[in-house]
Amino acid sequence: MTLSGAAEEVRERPATTPRRRWTPVAAALSLPVVVIVAWQVAASSGAYSAAQLPPPLSVLDALADLAGDGSLWTHIAISVQRVLIGFAAGAGLGFLLGAAVGLSPGVRAVVAPSIAALRAVPSLAWVPLLLLWLGIGEGPKITLVAIGSFFPVYTTISAALAHADAHLVEVGRAYGLRGGGLLGRIMLPSVAPAIFSGLRLGLAQGWLFLVAAELIASSMGLGFLLIDSQNTGRTDILLMAIVLLATLGKLCDALLGLVEKRVLRTHK
Amino acid sequence: MTITTAPAGVSLRGVGRAFGDHVVLRDIDLEIAPGEVVALLGASGCGKSTLLRMIGGLDLATSGSVRVDGHDVTGIDPRCAVVFQEPRLLPWRTLAGNVALGLPRGLPRNERDAASRQWLAEVELHGFADHRPRQVSGGMAQRTALARALARRPGVLLLDEPFAALDALTRLRMQDLVEDVQRRSGTTVVLVTHDVDEALKLADRVVLLGGAPTGVSVVLDVPGDRPRDHHQPELAALRSELLAGLGVPRRTPLERETHAR
Numbered sequence: 001m002t003l004s005g006a007a008e009e010v011r012e013r014p015a016t017t018p019r020r021r022w023t024p025v026a027a028a029l030s031l032p033v034v035v036i037v038a039w040q041v042a043a044s045s046g047a048y049s050a051a052q053l054p055p056p057l058s059v060l061d062a063l064a065d066l067a068g069d070g071s072l073w074t075h076i077a078i079s080v081q082r083v084l085i086g087f088a089a090g091a092g093l094g095f096l097l098g099a100a101v102g103l104s105p106g107v108r109a110v111v112a113p114s115i116a117a118l119r120a121v122p123s124l125a126w127v128p129l130l131l132l133w134l135g136i137g138e139g140p141k142i143t144l145v146a147i148g149s150f151f152p153v154y155t156t157i158s159a160a161l162a163h164a165d166a167h168l169v170e171v172g173r174a175y176g177l178r179g180g181g182l183l184g185r186i187m188l189p190s191v192a193p194a195i196f197s198g199l200r201l202g203l204a205q206g207w208l209f210l211v212a213a214e215l216i217a218s219s220m221g222l223g224f225l226l227i228d229s230q231n232t233g234r235t236d237i238l239l240m241a242i243v244l245l246a247t248l249g250k251l252c253d254a255l256l257g258l259v260e261k262r263v264l265r266t267h268k
Numbered sequence: 269m270t271i272t273t274a275p276a277g278v279s280l281r282g283v284g285r286a287f288g289d290h291v292v293l294r295d296i297d298l299e300i301a302p303g304e305v306v307a308l309l310g311a312s313g314c315g316k317s318t319l320l321r322m323i324g325g326l327d328l329a330t331s332g333s334v335r336v337d338g339h340d341v342t343g344i345d346p347r348c349a350v351v352f353q354e355p356r357l358l359p360w361r362t363l364a365g366n367v368a369l370g371l372p373r374g375l376p377r378n379e380r381d382a383a384s385r386q387w388l389a390e391v392e393l394h395g396f397a398d399h400r401p402r403q404v405s406g407g408m409a410q411r412t413a414l415a416r417a418l419a420r421r422p423g424v425l426l427l428d429e430p431f432a433a434l435d436a437l438t439r440l441r442m443q444d445l446v447e448d449v450q451r452r453s454g455t456t457v458v459l460v461t462h463d464v465d466e467a468l469k470l471a472d473r474v475v476l477l478g479g480a481p482t483g484v485s486v487v488l489d490v491p492g493d494r495p496r497d498h499h500q501p502e503l504a505a506l507r508s509e510l511l512a513g514l515g516v517p518r519r520t521p522l523e524r525e526t527h528a529r
Contacts, residue, residue, distance in 0.1 A: 171356045173344055174326055175369045175420070185369075189360050266360040266400070 054236040059243065062236040079210060079221040080248065082138065086145025087206040091199055093146070094153030098198075101154075102161025103183070112158070119151050123209050127216050141213040141221075148209030149202040156198030160191035192267065196260040200253055207249045222248075275302035275456045276347050276423025278323055282332035284481075285318055291481040292318060296332070298475060298484065302423075305450060305457040305494075307467035310477035311514055316460045317428050319477070323458060324348040324426050337423055349422035351430040355409035357401040363388060363412045364397035370419030387415040391445060407438035411445065418449065425450070427459045431466065443469060447495050464510045468503050469496050476513045485513055 036056050042048065043055035050058070066072035097115070101108045126147060130140035164187045172186035188195070214223020222241050229237035278300040285293040292315040300306050310316040321327040322334050325345040334341045336348065349370065357366045364384040371383055385397045391411040401409055410430060417425060427446070431439040447470055450457050461467055467474045471490055478485040488509070491502055511518050 167352070167354065167356050168358060170326065171352070171358075171369070174324060174350045175416070176344060176346060176373070177369075186358065189358070192360075 051233055051235055054239065058236045059240045062234070062240045066237070066240075075221055075225050076244065076248070079214065079223070082141050082145055082213075082221065083203075083206050083210050083252070086142040086210070087149045087203055089142070090146030090149030090206065091153045091202045094150040094198075094202065095157055095195075098154040098157030099161060099183075102158040102164075103187075108158070108162070115154065119155075123148060123212055124216075127213070131217055136217050141210070141218065144209045144213040145206045149206040152201035152205055153198045156194050156201065157191070160194035160198075161187060165190050189267075192264055196256070196264065200256050200260070203252055203256060204249060207245065207252070211245065273421045273453050273455045274423055275454050276337035277302045278424055278456065278458065279335040279338075280319075280323075280332065281335075283319070283322065283329045283334055284331035285315065285322065285327070286330045294481040294483050296484055298487075300424075300456060300458065302456055303454050304473065305459065305471045307459045307461055307471035307474045308477060309461060309464065309467050309474055309510060309514070310482065312462060314477050315482045316477050320350075320426050320428050320458060320460045323424065324350050326350070346420075347423040348426055349417035349420040349424075350426045350428060351410075351413050351417045353429045353432050355401070355406070355413040357409055357412055357416075359401050362398050362400060363393065363404070363408075366401065366412055367415045367419050370416040383419065384415075387419045388412070390418060390449065391415045405438075407434055407442065410434060410442060414442075414446070414449070418453065422455055424456045424458060427457060429460050429462070431463075432461075439466075444495070446470065451494070462514075464507055464514070467510070468507060470494070474506075474510060476510060478513060 039053075039056050043050075043053050063072070066075075097111070101112050101115075123144070126144060127140070130143055134140040134143060168186055168190055169182065172182045177185055210221070211223040211226070214221040215227050218224045222245055225241040226238060229235070229241065278298070280296050280298040283293065283296040284291065296319065298306075308316045308319060318327055322329050323336065323341065323345075325341045325343045325348065328342075336345055357363070358369070361368075364381060367384040367387050368380050370387075371380055375383070385394070388394060388397050391414050393408060393411055393415065396404060396408065401412070404412075410433075414430070430446075431442050434442060443466060446457070446459075450470075457470075459467070459470060468490055472494075474488045474490060476485045476488070477483070486509075488506055490496070490506065492500060496503070508518050
């Protein structure tokens with residue numbers, strides 16, 4: 001019997017050229033550049049006062065000032081710390097509960113409706129309660145970030161596991177896997193892309209809830225910088241804080257994206 | 269590496285399967301000797317796959333008893349290995365990693381890897397161990413699924429229409445491969461198919477399933493030693509009998525001759 005594997009079609013992925021990797025970066029940056037130019041034109045046209053719309057360069061000045069006296073780093077550090085701790089707690093809990101609900105119809109029947117109801121509560125509604133229960137320290141802020149991160153992770157993971165590829169799960173069972181082995185070797189890898197999109201959504205929502213927490217009760221952080229600069233009429237600092245939030249949010253997402261790419265490289 | 273297994277016998281007694289009020293299979297009696305190759309032949313949806321799954325413990329009978337090697341099947345059975353109609357490979361693992369799923373748990377990494385590669389070589393896939401499932405053709409993927417099943421050293425190899433989704437040429441090669449592997453390993457094979465020629469080519473016995481609910485219509489011994497060519501004249505009568513049993517009667521060459529006169 002001659003049965004040559006090489007005679008059959010073997011699909012190879014095409015190599016990517018360096019040129020094609022830079023094109024998306026340029027495309028992504030084109031819109032911010034247009035916005036900054038439009039901003040500069042609007043600010044220098046005289047239609048707005050400097051207090052309403054300071055030019056881009058004065059925002060950079062504000063950044064340099066705050067960086068110079070060191071307070072910028074304190075604000076960034078405390079905000080990042082709150083997001084990371086809150087995200088770890090919220091995403092971790094979301095993962096565990098999402099897995100339990102996704103895997104067990106019994107747990108789903110008992111737990112899922114109540115969590116769905118809790119999810120309907122607007123984020124700011126928690127603030128007074130958290131302040132009352134946890135005081136004005138780090139506790140309420142981290143908890144609010146955790147609440148924000150929890151729901152996207154919980155929702156995506158419970159849905160993904162409940163709809164994990166039944167064929168592959170059956171193969172796992174047919175080859176003697178059960179319980180944890182089935183979960184770790186078949187189910188979680190098969191829903192890994194969904195897990196990562198859940199984590200990225202959770203992280204983004206963590207930043208959202210952080211600003212909500214810091215706007216209301218804090219003396220440090222980027223959210224505090226927003227409300228403080230509004231009170232003192234420093235629109236330049238206000239805009240700077242917004243740009244910083246955008247940058248940090250994007251940076252966190254990009255880092256998680258790198259991890260995702262590395263973990264999912266075998267899924268391609 | 270030797271690929272010999274300890275073939276197991278299969279015994280079905282009064283086996284039935286109902287989904288709610290809907291009875292799919294009833295009163296199936298079948299004895300399969302160790303090392304025998306039996307084809308379960310039937311029309312689409314007659315429950316032949318369900319019967320196969322009950323032998324492997326993926327599905328449980330609602331009546332009667334299913335025994336492998338003299339022991340009742342009560343769940344996923346370690347003495348059985350299944351090849352499904354689709355390869356069902358884990359896309360995130362290499363071909364070797366997929367074959368490893370069939371190996372005993374707890375092997376050291378290097379032994380596991382070496383064994384996976386050897387089983388891949390058994391299905392003529394040496395050199396493809398590090399490929400991903402989506403980099404190889406459908407036939408190669410199905411051969412990997414066969415290697416994964418063989419790695420389990422099954423007493424009973426359960427094949428659930430494993431060639432149905434392949435193109436005609438690849439299907440012929442796969443049939444040859446299964447025939448070859450069965451002869452060398454000596455394992456019992458239960459093959460589900462709706463292809464009469466495939467059944468006649470590979471099986472020692474053909475079990476025709478039919479009726480509503482489905483039962484065993486007829487059990488036929490296939491004459492001649494394997495490997496067989498389904499164009500052998502002594503198979504022609506069997507072929508028409510089976511096709512007639514499946515509801516698509518065909519004239520045998522002999523009948524055609526008589527008719528022409």
